[in-house]
Structures are given as structure tokens and as C-alpha cells.
Amino acid sequence: MSSNPVMITAQGLAKAFQLYAHQNDQLKQILFGSWQRYYREKWVLNDVTFEISQGECVGLIGRNGAGKTTLLQVLCGITRPTRGQFYVGGRIAPILALGSAFDGLLTGRENARIGAAILGLSRREVDACIEDIKSFADIGAAFEEPMRTYSSGMVARVAFAICVFVKADILIVDEALSVGDETFQKKCEAYIADFAKTGTSLIVSHSLDFICELCTRVIWLENGVVKADGDPAEVVAAYRQAMAA
Numbered sequence: 001m002s003s004n005p006v007m008i009t010a011q012g013l014a015k016a017f018q019l020y021a022h023q024n025d026q027l028k029q030i031l032f033g034s035w036q037r038y039y040r041e042k043w044v045l046n047d048v049t050f051e052i053s054q055g056e057c058v059g060l061i062g063r064n065g066a067g068k069t070t071l072l073q074v075l076c077g078i079t080r081p082t083r084g085q086f087y088v089g090g091r092i093a094p095i096l097a098l099g100s101a102f103d104g105l106l107t108g109r110e111n112a113r114i115g116a117a118i119l120g121l122s123r124r125e126v127d128a129c130i131e132d133i134k135s136f137a138d139i140g141a142a143f144e145e146p147m148r149t150y151s152s153g154m155v156a157r158v159a160f161a162i163c164v165f166v167k168a169d170i171l172i173v174d175e176a177l178s179v180g181d182e183t184f185q186k187k188c189e190a191y192i193a194d195f196a197k198t199g200t201s202l203i204v205s206h207s208l209d210f211i212c213e214l215c216t217r218v219i220w221l222e223n224g225v226v227k228a229d230g231d232p233a234e235v236v237a238a239y240r241q242a243m244a245a
């Protein structure tokens, strides 16, 4: 374990989603929830505990549905944990999570301004970097058009570009590279690798070679619990073996 300051702590994190069998069950729950429960719980995270220190680049791996995105959403404050605590000690750049908050009626530029402000930039800082964000996103005139007209790759480009310019302490990346085309993927990979030299990163990816190459540590999540946490080569080898089996 590193002697650097702790940037992310997850302590006994658990998350259950409420599943309603019928549309009006949600209303019943609001009205009569004190007497009866109208939903079924789906536990996605169960007692997840770890610490990430300043300067670590941690890969988060696991099968589809293992709970990786949910864990990142909890750490980014997008969803609340059902149990447990977490601490994040710095400004987060949540690549892709940010994209889900865009307003489709607003242009790329307007969403970029709002996104950068939400992530902590002042109006003057936003003014100073908005053209750089446009240039990094590299979607041409579409930057001035409503985002409802964008492809998923274009949305990801704008989300990634905002995160590049918010001067974050912690980079949280959820499968950012899967939607971009090859040129943009390479640009993002180079940025993430550069950020990882000094910042703290938590990266979800199914690209195990990329994770092994970049990360100093890997956490393997399985059915909402930490199955392994340690050296990238060892954890990835064990994960590959489990997947093959």
C-alpha cells in the first residue's frame, strides 16, 4: 500500500436497486410504503471496501453486470449507496458519466459550458478553455448543434473533452474508449496515460491488455464484491482463467 494520501475510500459499499413489477407499484410505494413494500430489491454491490492513494492508476475489471458502472456512479455521486460510506478527496473528472447528464436540446458548446461549470470551473476558466474543449472534441460544426442530433461517439467526444480541461485530481473512466472511433481512442489513451503519470485514476475497461499496460493495480469485481485486488498481471491472469472456465 502506498504512503501517499488516500484519494478514494470505499467502506462496506452496498447498493440495491428497487425493481417494481407494475408501473403503479411505484405510486403505491410512495403512498403506502410505510405499511407494505411494493418492490423487489436487486443487490448489485455487496460490501465493497478498498482505498486508492494519490498517484495510483487502478483498473476495475469484471464481467458484464458485475457492478463496475454502479460503483463508479456511487463514487461520482450520481447514485447513493444503500449501505456503507465513501470518500473522494479531490476534483473528479467523470469521463462518460458526465455524458449521461447532457441536455439534448442544448448544443455541444452549451452542454460543455454547463458540464465544465458543474465540475468546478469558474465562468472565466470556462471562457478560457471552451475553444480547447471544442478542438479536443473535434466534431466540427456539430459543436454548435443540439446534442440530441449526436451519435454516441460524438457525445463521448464532448464528455471526454470537458474532462480533459477541468484540471481534475481524479480521473474516473467508464469504458470511454468503446464508443469512439480509432483516432479518438488513440487520443484518449494517450491522454489517460499522460494523466496517470501524476494524477489518480480509476478506469473501467474490458480491454485487459490496455488495463495491464497502464494500471499499477487492478480490482476485480464479481457479483458486487471485490474478488481480487493487486498486481495487474496476476489479477488479470486469474480473471482470464475464471472467464475461460
Ligand SMILES: Nc1ncnc2c1ncn2[C@@H]1O[C@H](COP(=O)(O)OP(=O)(O)OP(=O)(O)O)[C@@H](O)[C@H]1O
Binding pocket: 017, 018, 042, 044, 062, 063, 064, 065, 066, 067, 068, 069, 070, 071
Ligand atoms: N437503474 C437500475 N435498476 C435496476 N438494475 C440496474 C440499474 N442499473 C444497473 N442495474 C443492474 O445492476 C447490475 C450491474 O450493472 P453495472 O452497469 O454496474 O454492471 P457493469 O459491471 O458495469 O457491466 P458492463 O460490463 O456490462 O458495463 C446489472 O445487473 C444491471 O442490470
